[in-house]
Amino acid sequence: MPTFGEEVAGQGWCTGAVVPHALVPALQQYLVQPGAAPANVAPEDWLVVVSQTCDVVAAKLDQEPFVEILHCRPLAKLRTQFKELRSTRRLDFRPNRQTHAALALSAHALADRYLVPRGLLRDNAADMERRLDATATARVLAWYSLRYGRPSWPDAFVRCIGRDNNDALEAVMEPLRDNIAQVRVGIVPNDQELPPEQPYTVAVYFVVDEEVWEENVNGRQVIYETFSEFVAILDGCAGVQVNQDASKVVSGGEFSWQMTQLTDEWNFANLSHREE
Amino acid sequence: MSNVIQPRNYSVGQAVLLQQRPGALVDAGEYVHAAAARQYQQQFYGGAAQATKFNVVVLGTGGVVILSARTSADPASPLLDADWAPRSESAVSVANLAPASWWKWSETTKNAFCKGGSAAAPAAASRLRVERLVAIQAALGLSTLDTAQVLGVTRQALYKWLDAKKDVTLQEASRERLACIERLAKHWRERSASPLSALAKQPLPTGQTIIQMMSADVVNEAAVIAAFNVLFEQLQAKPKSLSQKLMQAGLTRRPTARTLPREE
Numbered sequence: 001m002p003t004f005g006e007e008v009a010g011q012g013w014c015t016g017a018v019v020p021h022a023l024v025p026a027l028q029q030y031l032v033q034p035g036a037a038p039a040n041v042a043p044e045d046w047l048v049v050v051s052q053t054c055d056v057v058a059a060k061l062d063q064e065p066f067v068e069i070l071h072c073r074p075l076a077k078l079r080t081q082f083k084e085l086r087s088t089r090r091l092d093f094r095p096n097r098q099t100h101a102a103l104a105l106s107a108h109a110l111a112d113r114y115l116v117p118r119g120l121l122r123d124n125a126a127d128m129e130r131r132l133d134a135t136a137t138a139r140v141l142a143w144y145s146l147r148y149g150r151p152s153w154p155d156a157f158v159r160c161i162g163r164d165n166n167d168a169l170e171a172v173m174e175p176l177r178d179n180i181a182q183v184r185v186g187i188v189p190n191d192q193e194l195p196p197e198q199p200y201t202v203a204v205y206f207v208v209d210e211e212v213w214e215e216n217v218n219g220r221q222v223i224y225e226t227f228s229e230f231v232a233i234l235d236g237c238a239g240v241q242v243n244q245d246a247s248k249v250v251s252g253g254e255f256s257w258q259m260t261q262l263t264d265e266w267n268f269a270n271l272s273h274r275e276e
Numbered sequence: 277m278s279n280v281i282q283p284r285n286y287s288v289g290q291a292v293l294l295q296q297r298p299g300a301l302v303d304a305g306e307y308v309h310a311a312a313a314r315q316y317q318q319q320f321y322g323g324a325a326q327a328t329k330f331n332v333v334v335l336g337t338g339g340v341v342i343l344s345a346r347t348s349a350d351p352a353s354p355l356l357d358a359d360w361a362p363r364s365e366s367a368v369s370v371a372n373l374a375p376a377s378w379w380k381w382s383e384t385t386k387n388a389f390c391k392g393g394s395a396a397a398p399a400a401a402s403r404l405r406v407e408r409l410v411a412i413q414a415a416l417g418l419s420t421l422d423t424a425q426v427l428g429v430t431r432q433a434l435y436k437w438l439d440a441k442k443d444v445t446l447q448e449a450s451r452e453r454l455a456c457i458e459r460l461a462k463h464w465r466e467r468s469a470s471p472l473s474a475l476a477k478q479p480l481p482t483g484q485t486i487i488q489m490m491s492a493d494v495v496n497e498a499a500v501i502a503a504f505n506v507l508f509e510q511l512q513a514k515p516k517s518l519s520q521k522l523m524q525a526g527l528t529r530r531p532t533a534r535t536l537p538r539e540e
Contacts, residue, residue, distance in 0.1 A: 083539050094539055135537055142533035179535045210519055215469045221414035228406060228438040244435045248419060253517045
């Protein structure tokens with residue numbers, strides 16, 4: 001006798017699965033935010049399951065009575081400020097490069113997110129022609145993870161960086177997109193709003209992939225160049241002083257767990273200034 | 277603020293504001309600072325003479341004054357004399373600011389221009405200086421303290437050298453030292469893709485460490501290169517770290533948001 005979860009799985013439901021348009025009327029009463037009219041789901045919209053698959057197919061209904069659905073709407077093209085997790089409020093993304101190569105979707109993290117009873121999934125199959133590919137699924141989950149997991153920095157510190165320095169830092173860090181190094185910072189204090197006359201002190205660490213550190217001198221050169229530019233820009237922000245004695249480029253093999261606990265990943269989503 | 281006069285150019289927008297209120301120079305300075313990344317040469321056109329370029333100059337005494345105007349054909353000439361009186365028609369709009377107002381906001385403006393000063397375009401020489409230092413750091417993997425030590429400078433001096441926006445003039449001795457360490461770093465780089473840092477503090481058969489040898493007042497390059505050979509052998513024999521062993525055993529990194537393929 002299959003479990004409830006196995007029956008749900010058998011209907012093709014998992015993270016990234018899409019609600020077929022024919023099922024929308026049955027869900028309509030759940031597609032509503034407090035104080036707002038029910039969402040108008042057009043045929044070309046995608047209602048995407050964003051709960052983790054293990055929760056979608058949990059054996060018993062009462063373990064996970066609801067699944068999270070994200071209402072994604074098509075748009076003409078990806079917007080720079082909302083793609084690639086640059087905003088924790090809105091995400092523009094391509095759902096499936098194989099089946100819908102030209103399609104771009106957009107969704108708001110809260111305004112477009114709904115909870116629907118998981119029971120509805122057991123008796124209805126997921127859309128067979130629309131599904132997020134693995135990259136899009138990972139991107140959406142990473143986006144939610146970033147929204148809730150990013151470090152909370154003082155507003156005063158974020159204001160010290162400002163939009164233009166933030167853009168300059170992003171541009172400088174472009175070479176690190178291949179994930180050859182992670183930028184971590186220790187902000188002192190990291191939990192207080194300081195008055196303008198009191199600067200924040202920041203230690204900067206470029207933690208280098210061990211393989212790059214040991215075997216890739218060209219990669220190290222790029223990292224050191226980026227480090228010096230990053231430190232110079234950050235130190236130039238009014239209200240921020242970089243502790244240059246403590247800051248360094250260091251092998252990931254040497255950067256301890258202890259240091260990880262004392263520092264935050266430099267996260268541009270936390271410095272987001274982009275408005276809708 | 278230094279006593280060096282540092283010319284700045286500003287955009288038309290700032291020029292218009294300048295004619296409206298003194299505080300506009302504060303905005304102008306902040307704008308230049310804010311647009312630091314790659315835009316430094318912005319032309320400043322006065323309202324009275326559209327083709328005139330104004331150079332906004334920061335005085336070493338802390339005041340701010342527009343001292344020169346330049347057309348495409350004319351050489352630089354001062355707009356204002358020492359008493360802030362305009363010297364030419366093109367200076368009229370600028371000199372509408374009463375002298376008292378200069379001193380009232382000069383401190384604020386000075387701070388704005390200090391920030392604006394940091395937005396100066398890195399000269400080619402500064403960029404080259406940084407590139408050379410970065411190449412040394414990448415090859416050797418030394419800490420900033422050790423790098424400063426082998427270059428024979430303080431940490432603070434090295435931080436300045438590493439900032440391409442800082443206009444640093446190296447003394448002859450520093451240039452020679454930099455060239456020496458650069459040669460040695462190049463030699464190590466040709467020998468090994470791994471940085472020297474792992475063994476930098478290990479005593480050599482001579483009793484010294486490589487850092488000590490490279491920090492000597494007079495560096496014996498041949499001896500250092502010979503020591504490199506010894507260190508290279510030691511590096512080859514260095515046991516793998518725990519994470520390297522795990523990767524050899526088949527463990528892989530989980531993909532993260534930063535490793536996701538780009539959208540376009």
